[in-house]
Amino acid sequence: MPCPKSLSTLRERPYRLLWTARSISAVGNALMPVTVVFAILRSGGSPLDVGAVLTCQAVGQVAMLPVGGVWADRLSRKLVLMAADAAQAVCYGLLAVMIFLHQAAVWQFAVTYTVAGMAFAFFTPASRAVVPEIVGAERLQPANALLGLTDSTTKVLGPALAALLLAVTTPGAAILVNSLSFLLSFALLARMDLRRPVRRSGRQRFFADLRDGWTAVARRRWYLANLLCWGVWNFAIAFFFVLGPVVMERGHGGATAWSVIVITGAVGSIVGGLAALHYRPRRPLVTANAAALLGIGPLALLAPPAPLFAVALGVAVAFAMTALVGEVLATTQQQLFPEEMLARVSSLDWTISLIAMPAGYAVAAPAAEFFGMRTTLLAAAALIGTPCVLLNLLPGVRSVQRLPDGTIGIADGRTRQQADHGRHLMERL
Known part of the structure; x- marks a missing residue:
C-alpha cells in the first residue's frame, strides 16, 4: 500500500x-x-x-x-x-x-x-x-507537522x-x-x-557566535517583530489558563466544565496538527498572524461568560489554529535562515516564549484583582489581536511567500529569491 x-x-x-x-x-x-x-x-x-x-x-x-x-x-x-x-x-x-x-x-x-x-x-x-x-x-512542513502532531x-x-x-x-x-x-x-x-551535514564556518568565540545568530534575526526587524508579537500572544493567552478555572468555579460548571474546555482544546490541537500535514499557505507569516486573531475567542468568551459549549468551541478552534500555525512558523524559520545558524535563531524564539507565558501567569491574577475579571479578560483579548493586525502591515512580513518550487522565501514585484541559502540576510527589504 x-x-x-x-x-x-x-x-x-x-x-x-x-x-x-x-x-x-x-x-x-x-x-x-x-x-x-x-x-x-x-x-x-x-x-x-x-x-x-x-x-x-x-x-x-x-x-x-x-x-x-x-x-x-x-x-x-x-x-x-x-x-x-x-x-x-x-x-x-x-x-x-x-x-x-x-x-x-x-x-x-x-x-x-x-x-x-x-x-x-x-x-x-x-x-x-x-x-x-x-x-x-x-x-519540511509535513515533517514538522508530524512531529508536532505526536x-x-x-x-x-x-x-x-x-x-x-x-x-x-x-x-x-x-x-x-x-x-x-x-x-x-x-x-x-x-x-x-x-x-x-551542515557546512559550518570557522569557530569563533562563544559570544561572537551568539551575537551572529541573534544579529541575523535583528537585521530583519520585521521578523524580530514577528517573534515578539507571538511572545505577546503567549503572554496574553496565559490569562486564559489562570483566570478560566476561576470563572468556571464561580457558578459556571466548576472543575467539570473546565475539564471539558481543556479536553476540547487538546482535541483542537490534534486537529490542527492533522491540518498542518496538508495545508501550505501562500503567505505563511500573513496567514499565521491572521489566524492568531482566533486566540481572542477563549478570552472574550470567558468575559460575559458565554455558555460552556461556546467557550469550548472557541478554545477548540483557537488551539487548532495554534497547532497549525506553529508548524507553519517553524517551517518558515527553517527556510528563512541559513542552516548553520538555525539552532541559535530557534533558541531566541523559544527564549521569548518561555519568558512570556510565565510572566502572563504571574500577572493575570493581580490584574484581575485590581481591574476586575471582565476588564482583564477583554484587555488580554485586545493584547492578542492588536499586534497581529499591525504586524501584517509590515512589507517584510508580506514579502515572505511560498515560491513556485514549493519552498518559502522572500518575493516582491522585482525579484524572487530562495532563502534557504541565507543570502538575503544581508539585504535590506
Whole structure:
C-alpha cells in the first residue's frame, strides 16, 4: 500500500528514527506533569515546593537556551540530541532510585528538574534545526507537522497514562519509565545518519557566535517583530489558563466544565496538527498572524461568560489554529535562515516564549484583582489581536511567500529569491 503523501517523510530512515525517538521521549515526558506533583507531595513536600521545583525547571531552560543554540550550531546536532537525552535519562533515573529508596527530598527534585531543564534547552533548538538536514525543503512542513502532531497527542494521552501508573504503582515507577524513554531515544538517535551535514564556518568565540545568530534575526526587524508579537500572544493567552478555572468555579460548571474546555482544546490541537500535514499557505507569516486573531475567542468568551459549549468551541478552534500555525512558523524559520545558524535563531524564539507565558501567569491574577475579571479578560483579548493586525502591515512580513518550487522565501514585484541559502540576510527589504 502506498504511503500517503503527507506521511512520505517516514520512508526516509533518518527522519523515521528522529520521529520515533522524539515520540518515545515525548510519551515519557508527558507522564511528568501529573507524576511529579504526587511524587513531591508523597515525599513530604508542599504545594509551594511543587511550584518551586517547576520554577527551577523553567529557569534552567531559559538560562541555557542561548548556550544550547550556540553549541547545536557548533557541533553535530545528532550528538547534541544524544547528549541531552543521556543527561535527562540519568537525571530521572537517579531521582526514581531515590524515590524507591524513600530518600527523595525536595532539594533533589529541584536539582533534577534544573539539570533536566538545562538539558532540554540543548535538545529543543537542536531538534528543530536538525530537520532540514534530513528532509528536503519541499517536505519540511509535513515533517514538522508530524512531529508536532505526536507532541500534541502525547500531551493528551500522557496524563491518563500517568494516572493509570500512579493507580497501580508508585511515582518512582512512572519517573523510571520516563528515564527509560530517554535511553530508547538515545539508542535510536545513535543510528540516525545525517545525509546532508551542515557546512559550518570557522569557530569563533562563544559570544561572537551568539551575537551572529541573534544579529541575523535583528537585521530583519520585521521578523524580530514577528517573534515578539507571538511572545505577546503567549503572554496574553496565559490569562486564559489562570483566570478560566476561576470563572468556571464561580457558578459556571466548576472543575467539570473546565475539564471539558481543556479536553476540547487538546482535541483542537490534534486537529490542527492533522491540518498542518496538508495545508501550505501562500503567505505563511500573513496567514499565521491572521489566524492568531482566533486566540481572542477563549478570552472574550470567558468575559460575559458565554455558555460552556461556546467557550469550548472557541478554545477548540483557537488551539487548532495554534497547532497549525506553529508548524507553519517553524517551517518558515527553517527556510528563512541559513542552516548553520538555525539552532541559535530557534533558541531566541523559544527564549521569548518561555519568558512570556510565565510572566502572563504571574500577572493575570493581580490584574484581575485590581481591574476586575471582565476588564482583564477583554484587555488580554485586545493584547492578542492588536499586534497581529499591525504586524501584517509590515512589507517584510508580506514579502515572505511560498515560491513556485514549493519552498518559502522572500518575493516582491522585482525579484524572487530562495532563502534557504541565507543570502538575503544581508539585504535590506
